[in-house]
Amino acid sequence: MTGRDRLRELLDAVLDEDNRTLGEMARDAFVSPYHFNRTLSRAAGEAPVAMRRRVLLERAAWRLAQGRSVTEAAWEAGYESVEGFGRAFLRAFGRPPSSVEEGTGHWLPAPNGIHFHPPTSLWVSATEHTMNPLTEQLVAHDLDDTRYLLERAKGLPEEEFRARRLPGLTVQEWFGPEESVQALLEHHVHSLESWLASIEGRDLPDRDPEAGAAALLERHDAVAPRWLAAVRDIDRRGGWDDRLIDALCDPPESFLLSGVVAHVLTYAAHRRQLVRHLMRTAGCPVDAGDPITWLRTRRGETSADA
Numbered sequence: 563m564t565g566r567d568r569l570r571e572l573l574d575a576v577l578d579e580d581n582r583t584l585g586e587m588a589r590d591a592f593v594s595p596y597h598f599n600r601t602l603s604r605a606a607g608e609a610p611v612a613m614r615r616r617v618l619l620e621r622a623a624w625r626l627a628q629g630r631s632v633t634e635a636a637w638e639a640g641y642e643s644v645e646g647f648g649r650a651f652l653r654a655f656g657r658p659p660s661s662v663e664e665g666t667g668h669w670l671p672a673p674n675g676i677h678f679h680p681p682t683s684l685w686v687s688a689t690e691h692t693m694n695p696l697t698e699q700l701v702a703h704d705l706d707d708t709r710y711l712l713e714r715a716k717g718l719p720e721e722e723f724r725a726r727r728l729p730g731l732t733v734q735e736w737f738g739p740e741e742s743v744q745a746l747l748e749h750h751v752h753s754l755e756s757w758l759a760s761i762e763g764r765d766l767p768d769r770d771p772e773a774g775a776a777a778l779l780e781r782h783d784a785v786a787p788r789w790l791a792a793v794r795d796i797d798r799r800g801g802w803d804d805r806l807i808d809a810l811c812d813p814p815e816s817f818l819l820s821g822v823v824a825h826v827l828t829y830a831a832h833r834r835q836l837v838r839h840l841m842r843t844a845g846c847p848v849d850a851g852d853p854i855t856w857l858r859t860r861r862g863e864t865s866a867d868a
Contacts, residue, residue, distance in 0.1 A: 572602045573676070576610045577617060582640055584611055607673035616670050619654050620678035622647070623668035632659045653860055656705050657787035671698065671794060694797065701793050701823075703853045704830045705786045706860075708750065711837050712782055714848055715743055715775040722844040723775060733833060740833070743840045748773055750833045751781050757822055758789050760806055793823055 575581055575591040575598070587610055588598035602610045622635040630638075636647035636659075651659045654670055669677045715723060726741040733740050737749045752769055759766050770777065796802060802820040838848050849855070 572598065572605070572610075576602065576614050581614075587614075606676065608676075613674075613676065615650070616654070616672065617676070617678045619651060620668045620670055622651065622659070623655060623662055624678065626659055626662040627668065635659060653702075653706075655787055656702065656790040657783060661783060661787070697793070697797060697823075699853065699857060700827055701790055702860075703856050704827055704834075705782075705790060706856060707834055707851050708747075708782055708830070709779070709786070711834060711841075711848065712747060712775055712779040714841060714846060715747060715837075716779065718743065718775070718841070718844060718846055720774075722846070725844065727840050727843055728836070731836075733829060733836075740836075743837055743844070744772070744774075746833045746837050746840070747775070747778055750830060750837075751778050751785065753829065754785050754789055754826065755781065757826055758785055758792060761792050761819075761822070762788070796823070 572591055575587045578587075578590055581587045581590050584595045584599060588595040591598055593601070599610060602608075602613075606613065608616075618639040622639040625635045625638060626632065632648070633644050636644045639647060641647035641650070648659055651657075722743070724742050724744045727743075728741045731739060731741050733746075733749065734753075737753075740746045740749050748771060752771075755767050755769070758764075767781075773781070796804070796819050802818070804819050806817045806819055806822060807815075834851055838851060841848050
């Protein structure tokens with residue numbers, strides 16, 4: 563067949579509404595599952611099942627921004643439960659599907675530049691490259707782990723949440739004392755808010771230094787997807803050596819963007835582990851926060867799979 567676009571045919575098989583499994587995709591493309599997976603993975607740099615899942619999540623994000631309900635988006639994306647869809651969406655975008663608003667971007671990082679393009683098309687970005695997987699994992703783990711700790715902190719009695727258990731502790735001088743679970747978590751969330759405001763050129767958002775765990779979780783859910791998107795954008799355009807002139811500082815200071823991200827991740831990890839120590843002291847069991855365990859869980863693996 564002269565001019566036959568075999569890659570496009572394979573992509574059509576991946577994204578056909580009726581093809582939900584690798585076997586169904588391969589049958590539609592008239593090849594064996596092994597050959598289908600091998601050919602498309604080699605040509606597109608992404609396994610067909612992973613590509614389908616990603617593109618349908620992108621479509622779901624666009625649908626949500628257009629006013630679709632979470633339930634409708636979940637069914638359209640092929641999920642059997644709203645809860646399963648919510649977990650997958652949160653892992654991919656760093657925010658729950660209920661928080662999507664009009665104007666929110668719907669593309670996820672792709673090794674091949676292939677994305678959902680509304681209303682029913684694909685878009686191939688010729689200049690896209692995938693963010694370094696280590697950077698992606700470090701940022702995503704920090705955001706997921708922070709959310710986990712905030713959810714656990716909601717179960718602490720108020721007096722334990724605010725108890726001064728580390729008298730005199732100062733993680734960063736300009737934040738002041740961080741002697742309680744509340745102070746460590748509030749400073750952690752506010753640090754992300756502050757740096758993101760500088761990068762985006764916005765004013766600092768309203769802040770309540772005495773915020774409770776539920777309010778801090780709301781603030782985290784608002785800033786987390788924007789921070790993840792900002793880091794992805796820095797990497798996408800190779801902007802790690804760009805300088806940020808932070809006018810929010812007095813006097814203004816200049817920072818390398820690579821240094822900003824490293825700074826955020828370093829102090830975030832330190833504060834998260836301090837919070838774990840204090841929560842255990844308060845009688846609240848928490849996990850170890852190990853990124854190895856987090857990554858296995860994220861990929862649906864067990865220790866035996868490693």
